[in-house]
Every structure is written in C-alpha cells, then in structure tokens.
Amino acid sequence: MPLTNKQYDAIMREYDRRQYRNYRTQCARRDEVFQKIPRIREIEEQISSFSIAQAEKLFLDEQGTGADPRALEDLRRGLTALRQEKELLLKGQGYPADYLEMHYTCPACQDTGYIGRRKCDCFRREEIRLLYSSSRLEEALSKENFSTLSFDVYDAEQKAAMPAVIGACQRFVQTFDQEFQNLMLYGPVGTGKTFLTNCIAKELLDSSHSVVYFTAFQLFEQFSPSYGDAGSAEEQCHDAILDSDLLILDDLGTELLNTFTVSRLFQVLNERALRRRSTIISTNLSLKDFRDLYSERIFSRITSSYTLLKFTGSDIRIRRKISGSP
Template identity: 45%
Template sequence: MTLNNVQYNFIIRTYEEKQDKNRHLLEKRRAYIYEHVDGYKELDDSIASISVEHGKKLLSGDNSALDDLKVIIKNFSESKTNLLVSSGYPSDYLEPVYDCPDCKDTGYIDGQKCHCFRQFEISMLYEQSHISKMLQHENFSNLSYEYYKDDDLVLFTDAVNTCKKFIENFNSIYQNLFFYGTVGSGKSFLSGCVAKELIEKGRSVLYFSSSSFFETLSQLSYGFRNKNGLGEAYDDIYDCDLLIIDDLGAEVVGNYTSSQLFSCLNERHIRHKDTVISTNLSLEELRVRYSDRIFSRITSNYTLCKLSGPDIRIYKKLNRAN
C-alpha cells in the first residue's frame, strides 16, 4: 500500500520541522554556552580564523597545510570538550541533535527509507493512531502483579520475563511470541508492552486486531488492480520489523482466513521477521479451528506463553464501581 502525494508530502514536511526544531535547539545551546562558559567562544573563533589562514596556504601550494590544520583542529576540539565537561555540561552538548540519529532526521539511509520513516508510513497507511492511546496504558510502567495469585502469578511473571528478553534480543535473534489463555488475563496488555518498547527503539511495528487483520488482507486481495501496488502492500505486512495480531479467533474463520494466515506466518518466517500473536483459544482449539500446518508453524516457531486467572478488565471495572 503506497502513500499518495499528500501523505508523502506531509511526512517530508514533518521531517523538515524536526530538522528546524533541532537546529534551533542547537543554536540556543551554543548561544548559552558562549555567554556562560568563559573562553569557549574564543576557541570557536580561533578555529574559524585558523581554518581560513590554512586554506590560503593550501591554495598557495603549501601541501602540508591541510595536515597541519587537522592536527590544530583536533587539539582545539579537545580543549573545547574539556572546557564543556569542566563547566558541568555533557561532552556532546553541542553536537547536532536528532530525533533519529540513524537517518539524522532525513527519513532515508543510503537512499532507503529509515525505520522511523517506515513506522510513520505504517501508522498513516493503516490508521493506527489508536495505538498511541492504547500504549499510554498498555506499557511496562503500568505493569502490576496484584491481580494474580499462585499458579496464575507464576505464569504471568514468566510471560513478563519472556517479553523483556524478546525486546532485549530483538535486533540479534529471530523470535516469535504466542500468548494464549483465559479472557482478560493480560495477553493484549503484554503485546502492547512489547509494541511500545520496540516503537520507542525505532522499530517498525504493525498492530492489528484479528478482525481488522483479515479485513485488511481481504481488501488487499480484492481491492487492488495495480499488481505493483498490491506487492508493496503485502510487503508492509510481511516486512515490518514486528507484526502483532491480537485476539486471534475473534474473526469469522473459513478457508480464506486459514490460508491467508498461513501465508502470512510462513512468509514472515522465511524473511525472519518477528511476530506476536495473542488469542483466547486453547492450543487444541487453535488446531481444530485453523489447520494442522498453522498449528505446527506456531508451536514449532513461537515461544508459547500461557496466561490464566480472572478477567482483569472486569475486576478493575468492579473496583471502580465500588
């Protein structure tokens, strides 16, 4: 699914605004340091005048001027850093500021879309703005163990630790998670925790409820006349860093959904792209409702995290009522 011109131009303008914002921040910092750190501005001025002087020497045929200038600038830069640190500022306080250091707020790396651009694109194409609101609540800062007891607590604790390892190893190990168990036991919450952490780390995350996932696949299959556009749309789903399918089994299941689900899981497995699935189904119900090959794919290539306990959403609602 490709961006139209209006969407693309909006994203580009957003990057330009980021660049302007961070440029002004750096200028403000530099002005402050010039005023409050004695000698720093003089060092900057000296570097500028010496650079002009050695530039003239180089134009006059002095081949050693450039090497001499590099040594001088290195010494002055070290003096500036020492002056900043001794005045109580970080050594990189006057380095360029970027929201995304990887692409330096351009949106591209070596002509390819940066992961931050991809996440922006994904959020716009699939109207995932609701995720931002959801993740305000479904994140590790709101994690609580108070709703669990005994075996339920053990299962939830193990699942939390599995999520944290998943996030920690995300860039180095191909892995998938499958949350299953009773209704309201924290499966969607943990999926949200994983999504928030990885989005903040700059990974592209595509989140669907199972119903919207299959509806999107159906629209892609029957709504595209342009084959190139169709391929790009499927690549969004197949190639994003993390795909989350929440509440699998809530959709109407048929031959189409089963075949589409297997195709997606298989393609992401081939590409070594991580996937997180949550469901209220038991493993046996999963096998019966879908197919043996989907069951085999999940049980063979996913870390299974079973959760149990009371419906926390009802528990919270009752507590608020009281």
C-alpha cells in the first residue's frame, strides 16, 4: 500500500503551508522587534556586511592570494561583538535569544519533509497515519476516547476491577515517551478491551505518534506470500508494522493458525521488542487458551515483557441492547 499521488501531494502541500506559516510568524516577530529596538535592524545590517566581507577574505585565503590574517580576526571579533549586543538588547526587552530566528515545526527537516534524499520521521509518521490509521480507527476514535469513558456501562464486577485497568492504560499513555512498555488485554468478548485500546490510540495519535492498527486476521493477510505486489509496497507495509510507535493487534486468536502464522507473530513481537517499539495485544482468550493455541515461546515472550490486564464481567454490548440504551 504505497501512497497515492494525491496523498503524497496532500502531505507536501501541508509542508508548504507550514513553511509559509512559520515564515509569516518570523516576519511579524521581526517587525515587532525592529519597532521596539531600532538598533537591532542596524546590527543585522552590519552583521550581514561583515559576513560578506569575511566570506570574501576566506575565499582569498583559500586561493592562496594572501588575505590579511589580522583583518580576518578583526572581522570575526566584530561579528561576535555584534551578535552579543543583539542578544543583550533582546534579553533586555524580555525576548529569548533566538526570537528572530526561523522557528520550524520540525527542526530536523526544516519543514521540507526530507533530510537529504531520505524521508524525515515527521513525513513517515504522516505517511503511516494516512495509510494505516484506517477509517475504522479514525471513526471509532471520535466516539471512543478517555473523555467519553463512562462507568455507567459496567456491571458490578467491572466497576470493581476497571479502575485499576484504566489507570494502567492512562499510565501507559503518560509515560509512553519515557518508558518502553507493552500491554496485553485479555478477557471475554464485550468487556471493553477495544474501547480502552481506542482511548490509548487516540491520545497517542493526538500527540503525533504513529499508531498502526491491525486485527490478527489482517496482519497475517499482509504477511501471506500471495498478498499484494512484491517490492516496495510490501516493504513499506512491513516497515509500518515493525517500526510504528505503537502497533495494536486486535482480536488475536481469531485468525487461522498454522506454523507459518505462529512464527511470523513471534518475529513481529520480537523485532518490535528489539527496536523498543510498543505493542498492544488484545484477545478474547484466557491466558491458558492463549498458551495452548500459540507456542510456549510466544507465551513467555509476552508474559515476560507485557503488562497483563485482565477484563472480566458480562458483555457490555448485550447488556446495552437489553436495557435499550444506544
């Protein structure tokens, strides 16, 4: 699934907009400062003529046509003094030293999307968001997030158990950038696993992380040898699976299992752990059934490096239908 031309253009247009916005902000800041501290405009003019003179002297020096070393040193000193004066003037009026510089949204690529010929991380994140934050996820996220979470839907057993589970999910989000961590949500159908997974996904997407969502069935479809064209499209998809900030694997245990899928799953979990990329697994299976269905190897990989969150109680969706609420 590579980007379509339209998607690529949309990303590039956003970079143009960003550059223009940041340029306008810089112009406004300069106008403001020049009005308040007119000396700064003079300093900037002097800095630029000094810099040109310095470049000329360096050029002569390089040609071996003998630039005067003392003159060069004077220029350097002059430049330093001017920069210091500018900084002091800015500080005197309560401005940060870099107030007049261009402020990029992404300093790494200076809002071009590329570092040399390589796509910047910010481009990759946007690409992954476009490709894989499928409509299913985006639509669900508008309804299912921490702000719409309500205890009213839970039965008595869930009301007792859920605060700890929800707390663990919130901690997962809060410490996401500092700690490498994984979650496994397990328990019967309809006990709120997907809802909480969506809450986490929404928070992380909102803070510009790349989140990739697959049901187990979709994941193995991606890996099946007959799927899609070989080459870059497939590589791109595998990159997203292995390299996204968060991979959500929903409904594990519903896919068709064979030794190929089991070993692929192990590879994915392992590779992500090596790259210190977080994964959330959810399954309707009990831990025992999970271990019986997959291998001991996968089970111990998960129990050793995942926080296990147990969901209990009766099916929320069925209860809602019976009580007639939406």
